[in-house]
Amino acid sequence: MQDTRLPARFPERLQELRALLPQLVAILEQGRTDEWYAFAWLEETVTLGAVCGRTEGVQQDTDRGVVLRIFARGIQYESACNRLDESALIEMARALRARVESDDSTGMALPVYKPRSWAEEYADPLPPELRSQMPASPPAVEQPVHLGVRCTVDPWITTADGLRTMAAATRQRVLAANGAFLQRENAARPDAEAFPALAEVRVLARQTVHTHVFVDRTRNVSQVLPVALLYALGIMPGGQTGRTLAGGLGGLEIAVLPDDSLAQSAEMPARLSRAERLPPGAYRLITGPDVTGVIAHEAFGHTQEGDTCMCGRSVAPGLRERQVRVGNDQASIVNNPAVFSMDHLFHGPNGSYFFDHEGCFARVQTILDHGWLSAPMTNLTAALALGEPRTANGKRESWRRPLMVRQTNTYFTPGDATLDELIARVPSGFLAHWAHGGMEDPKGGSLTAGTEYLEEIRDGRLTGRLFVGPTGGHVELSDPVFNMLARIEGKTGSRHPRGIPENKYGGCGKYHKESVNAGCGGPWILWSSVTCG
Amino acid sequence: MCKSKLLFALPAAANSVKYTPSEVNIMACEIQDIRRALAEVAAQPGSGLFGWTLTTETAASHQALMIGGEGNALTVFQARQVADDRATLRVFTRQGAPVRQGVAVVTLDPMADLTAQIAAACAASRGVDNPPWELPSAPPAGYPAVTTSDPAVAADPGAEHARLIAGARREAARLGVVHINSAEAYVNFRRQRLESSTGISTGRALSEVYFELAAERLPGPNVQEVSPLVEATHVDGLDLPAFFDRVAEEAGALTGSELPPTSRQATIVIGPEAITALLYELRGQLQADAEYERGPHLLPGDSVADGPRAPAGEALTLALDPFLPAMAESTPYTGEGLPAERCLVIEDGVVRRQLVSARMGQYLGRPANGICGNMLVSLGRGGRAEWFATLPDVLEIRTFSSLLINPRTLTWSSEIKLGRRHRAGQPSVTIKGGVVSGSLRENLRDCAFSNRRIVRNDLPDGWKPSRGYDGPDAMLIRSGIQVAGA
Structure with missing residues (x-):
């Protein structure tokens, strides 16, 4: 079936600013291109949001900034600002160049960088969604090329008031579903055992549209990435919560919560208020896409970030060099920034883009292949330092922050089982559906990932019993990465033609901060044993 | 060409905050533009505009990413300077009977018409449903005097950033028992101002200093590292000698480890x-x-x-x-x-x-x-x-x-x-x-x-x-x- 959705438009208001960027690049590197490499990055993030609960509010936020970079003598020098008039930007470019010329520092011992031409990019296969929006033949250096996420609902017509209406209506639906639940569940219970009503329902409806322009001596490319989110949180008087959300990369058409999804906010908080406490220990476990994604992300995602490897902070380079196998045959993980559809869905997760923040085009990369480590993800510095290919993982929180190697969408490749088949293989264990954070340890090779609660499985069936953590909070899953990756017993399949499983709306920090979008997903996975506490 | 201009920088320092002379900024006219636009919207029939607060901020940030080398030499491989101005307006509207109160928060876009942005914010706010409340007024006795930032960072954040890196290099060089893998150093200075329709007019300056380190014990190779961070409002507040001593002590302790025993009642x-x-x-x-x-x-x-x-x-x-x-x-x-x-x-x-x-x-x-x-x-x-x-x-x-x-x-x-x-x-x-x-x-x-x-x-x-x-x-x-x- 032909896709009739249109790519999100480049905003007219940024055209003049875009036209200035080649001039800025020329100021930065003219006469020094044999030694230096420069680029200009323009970023605009327009966020509209509404929160409805016992208190309400709406938000309209426009954040716009320019980053100028000169790569010289092994140092990435950058200046960034949001004073975007022509004279201020030209002054910033001149000042940055003067700063680089007057600085006598020497950075890392890195070779001079020569960027790829359009012709070279075209010769290296690009993902279908990128290729379909690019000119048929390599464009001229100065020709602007625009790539936009395909949307049904034009993201540029969204209003804060419209989002408020969406949030308020969703809140009413959750409250009504909670009322129906109480009527149903409490009918046969004595008053003392009746579930109380939700204390509060808070709903967030938000749309963020990221517009990026990258200009260097070889290209002038732009992308528009709308991200939509509808999130509902039910809260009990005792503080137990349940959440449901819909969203990812696309217009508001993807921010839809079907009725059957509302139980997670309307009913689960009450059920969790009566949940049993899990004795700490190791259990047979099935993780859903949400939790599986966190494990993939933390397991060999962060460990395969090139700058972490470059700084000697990852266990991965040594293992790869010594050809040590770190997982079983089912342990395959990819990082894929070019996810624009997945499983049965016509949209991608919020971790996708067409090119990274250093202008490198998105291509899928295997980082763990049947237990064997592949090349790491890189940015420009890490690629040069490690002598590895560049990948589209140069990314920053915003124009205000430094650029690092960051993951996009990291997921285990699918298997061939169904979820029912996996459950049937569990004589005694649990199912973990909803993620609750996670943390990497790239050097130590340990892993921790949280889940909101566990559902009991006995004799191959879900029993309906719920368990929270040993002291009443979330459940933390933790084990050495190698142990975990050797304990994969089965994975569910994917309906996507290229085998891309569902990736959820997610985010990621690095080391201690630096928050970025990152899709989080994968198949359902059965693990023979995971430490839970 | 682009129609944006240098908007949203701060006016002269508030009376209660100890600013250094370099913080005094002359761009008060930009605040006046916003006030003028607010008055225009308030005069529009049906705007519902009942009150507002305006928070403006001008910030400068100096950032460095470093890699460790021989003798724990710290080499900068990413060096950034950031200038950031922003103005966040909160508009409050009242509408309906019984009266309900709306609120909309808008980060003002210097490339767009101010009046139109504020009018749009009011329109969005009018759909928001809260019980009404009165906004606080300016306190008759003013605000207490508080030192909220470091004068040295306020005077020259770039120089303090350089001093931070120099100090870190000195401390790194004296550590013989560990190898430093990487480090990050940031110095931020932010000036904020708060104004309101009820006469509040105040401000403060904030200084922020951040240092992060990753290190492992010698001799290597190792499969464990420590990666602590320390934050303060001034460079000396980081107490780098103590921080590096802690890094050495913790990295030195990474000599093989055990899992903790499972316990239902641990201390x-x-x-x-x-x-x-x-x-x-x-x-x-x-x-x-x-x-x-x-x-x-x-x-x-x-x-x-x-x-x-x-x-x-x-x-x-x-x-x-x-x-x-x-x-x-x-x-x-x-x-x-x-x-x-x-x-x-x-x-x-x-x-x-x-x-x-x-x-x-x-x-x-x-x-x-x-x-x-x-x-x-x-x-x-x-x-x-x-x-x-x-x-x-x-x-x-x-x-x-x-x-x-x-x-x-x-x-x-x-x-x-x-x-x-x-x-x-x-x-x-x-x-x-x-x-x-x-x-x-x-x-x-x-x-x-x-x-x-x-x-x-x-x-x-x-x-x-x-x-x-x-x-x-x-x-x-x-x-x-x-x-x-x-």
């Missing part, structure tokens, strides 16, 4: 980072907002522990102080513009005061207050050495991998990134891995605080708010702790 000792994070969430339940939202909350007279205190347990005493010089939560005013107040909020484990904003005070029918600021926790009687020597089995958690605290249930859980197991009469061993979980209000039934004081700051980022802490450097917890391990 642990946590450090000041974890105490800060836990008490910050406890303090959240003192906010009147928590009561209004009908979730878990604490009122004056409530015990912070959820049961009787153990005979040997010590009680928590917590004060909030916004007037401590140049700490992370030092401020002359609250987010609404109320004058900041210092207050003892928890005494001997019992809540004494609730934190009541102007809005929540009106909603709940009680007086508002400006209680806020850095957390001051009373010292206890013991200390790590005594605990480790006398208790039969203690897990000392030096670093959590990711301490996640539920702000509503106050339950928490994390993998142990680095710890030590102390058993009386036996050598202590390094602990890594396993999961420790707790429930703070259960923990407060049987806990003790060290008698050694520490002052620390958490700077705000995407993951945590500003948090200032002045209190015990360790907390012993004997109740409500479970461990999943070997």
Whole structure:
């Protein structure tokens, strides 16, 4: 079936600013291109949001900034600002160049960088969604090329008031579903055992549209990435919560919560208020896409970030060099920034883009292949330092922050089982559906990932019993990465033609901060044993 | 060409804040443009504009990413300078009968028409449904004088950043027992101003200094590293010599590790980072907002522990102080513009005061207050050495991998990134891995605080708010702790 959705438009208001960027690049590197490499990055993030609960509010936020970079003598020098008039930007470019010329520092011992031409990019296969929006033949250096996420609902017509209406209506639906639940569940219970009503329902409806322009001596490319989110949180008087959300990369058409999804906010908080406490220990476990994604992300995602490897902070380079196998045959993980559809869905997760923040085009990369480590993800510095290919993982929180190697969408490749088949293989264990954070340890090779609660499985069936953590909070899953990756017993399949499983709306920090979008997903996975506490 | 201009920089310093002369900015005209646009919208029929607050900020940031080399030489490979101006307008509208109040927050776009943006914000606000409340007025006595930033950072953040890197290089070079893998150094300076339709006009300056290090013991190769960070409002506040000593000590201890034993009732000792994070969430339940939202909350007279205190347990005493010089939560005013107040909020484990904003005070029918600021926790009687020597089995958690605290249930859980197991009469061993979980209000039934004081700051980022802490450097917890391990 032909896709009739249109790519999100480049905003007219940024055209003049875009036209200035080649001039800025020329100021930065003219006469020094044999030694230096420069680029200009323009970023605009327009966020509209509404929160409805016992208190309400709406938000309209426009954040716009320019980053100028000169790569010289092994140092990435950058200046960034949001004073975007022509004279201020030209002054910033001149000042940055003067700063680089007057600085006598020497950075890392890195070779001079020569960027790829359009012709070279075209010769290296690009993902279908990128290729379909690019000119048929390599464009001229100065020709602007625009790539936009395909949307049904034009993201540029969204209003804060419209989002408020969406949030308020969703809140009413959750409250009504909670009322129906109480009527149903409490009918046969004595008053003392009746579930109380939700204390509060808070709903967030938000749309963020990221517009990026990258200009260097070889290209002038732009992308528009709308991200939509509808999130509902039910809260009990005792503080137990349940959440449901819909969203990812696309217009508001993807921010839809079907009725059957509302139980997670309307009913689960009450059920969790009566949940049993899990004795700490190791259990047979099935993780859903949400939790599986966190494990993939933390397991060999962060460990395969090139700058972490470059700084000697990852266990991965040594293992790869010594050809040590770190997982079983089912342990395959990819990082894929070019996810624009997945499983049965016509949209991608919020971790996708067409090119990274250093202008490198998105291509899928295997980082763990049947237990064997592949090349790491890189940015420009890490690629040069490690002598590895560049990948589209140069990314920053915003124009205000430094650029690092960051993951996009990291997921285990699918298997061939169904979820029912996996459950049937569990004589005694649990199912973990909803993620609750996670943390990497790239050097130590340990892993921790949280889940909101566990559902009991006995004799191959879900029993309906719920368990929270040993002291009443979330459940933390933790084990050495190698142990975990050797304990994969089965994975569910994917309906996507290229085998891309569902990736959820997610985010990621690095080391201690630096928050970025990152899709989080994968198949359902059965693990023979995971430490839970 | 682009029609944006240098908008939103700050006017002259507020009278109550100790600015240096270099902070005085001449761009007050931009604020006047916004005021003029607000007046235009207010005059439009049906705008509903009832009030507004305007927060403007001008910030400068110097950032460096470094890699460690031979002799722990720190080489910069990314060097950034950032200039950031922004203006955030909050418009309040009133509409309908009975009267409802809307609020819309808009970050003003300097490339778009101001009046149109404000009118759009009012239109969005008119759909928002809240009970009405009055905005606070300017305090007749003005705001208290508070030193909120470091004069040296204010005068030249770039020079202080260079001094930070030079200091770090000196300290790194003297460490012979560890190899430094990487480091990050940031110095930020921010000037903020708050104005309102009710006559509030004040401001403050904030300085932020951040240093992060990753290191491993020598000789290598290793499969473990430590990666601590330290934050302060001035470079000397980082106390780099002590920080590097800690790095050396912790990295040197990475000599093989064990999993902790699984336990349904463990005894642990946590450090000041974890105490800060836990008490910050406890303090959240003192906010009147928590009561209004009908979730878990604490009122004056409530015990912070959820049961009787153990005979040997010590009680928590917590004060909030916004007037401590140049700490992370030092401020002359609250987010609404109320004058900041210092207050003892928890005494001997019992809540004494609730934190009541102007809005929540009106909603709940009680007086508002400006209680806020850095957390001051009373010292206890013991200390790590005594605990480790006398208790039969203690897990000392030096670093959590990711301490996640539920702000509503106050339950928490994390993998142990680095710890030590102390058993009386036996050598202590390094602990890594396993999961420790707790429930703070259960923990407060049987806990003790060290008698050694520490002052620390958490700077705000995407993951945590500003948090200032002045209190015990360790907390012993004997109740409500479970461990999943070997």
